[in-house]
Amino acid sequence: MSFRLDEIDRRILKVLQRDGRMSNIDLAREVGLSPSPCLRRVRLLEEAGIIDRYVAVLDPAKVGAGLTVFARVWFKTQDAQVTLQFAEAIRRLPEVMECYLTTGECDAILRIVTADLHSYWRFQADHLTRIASVLNVKTDVPMETIKRSFELPLAISS
Secondary structure (H helix, E strand, C coil): CCCCCCHHHHHHHHHHHHCCCCCHHHHHHHHCCCHHHHHHHHHHHHHCCCCCCCCCCCCHHHHCCCEEEEEEEEECCCCHHHHHHHHHHHHCCCCEEEEEECCCCCCEEEEEEECCHHHHHHHHHHCHHHCCCEEEEEEECCCCCCCCCCCCCCCCCC
16 A cells, blocks of 8 residues: 655654654644544554554563663575574574664674573573574674664655
């Protein structure tokens, strides 16, 4: 389904990315619509799949997932079966928050969350390096989070 975003749609999306629990009345007021057309637009954005879902963003440290690491993964070979096998295995691991197949030096980059460094070490030894297609894993541990955002940049005219 083709859907062309106009300026009002972009404003709605920008506001909802900041606060997905905002009431329709408050959303309508903020984007300059009356509630009924605003709700209609939100439903169209949902139906078109532009709004994929609504989630609660948790504080990782407060739920026992205070360590984030980035793992660079190299595959044993570059064929489609190896990539598929890796993807299927990664999808079953809840510690893996994001996984990107890449070009360049490594084959995949993962963002992984665990309680602490020991928990990550156990995760890597018990799960990540046991995936049959994985040849090598190099892990980067960030020292400080400078920016963490969940909002996609949407161009909006002034």
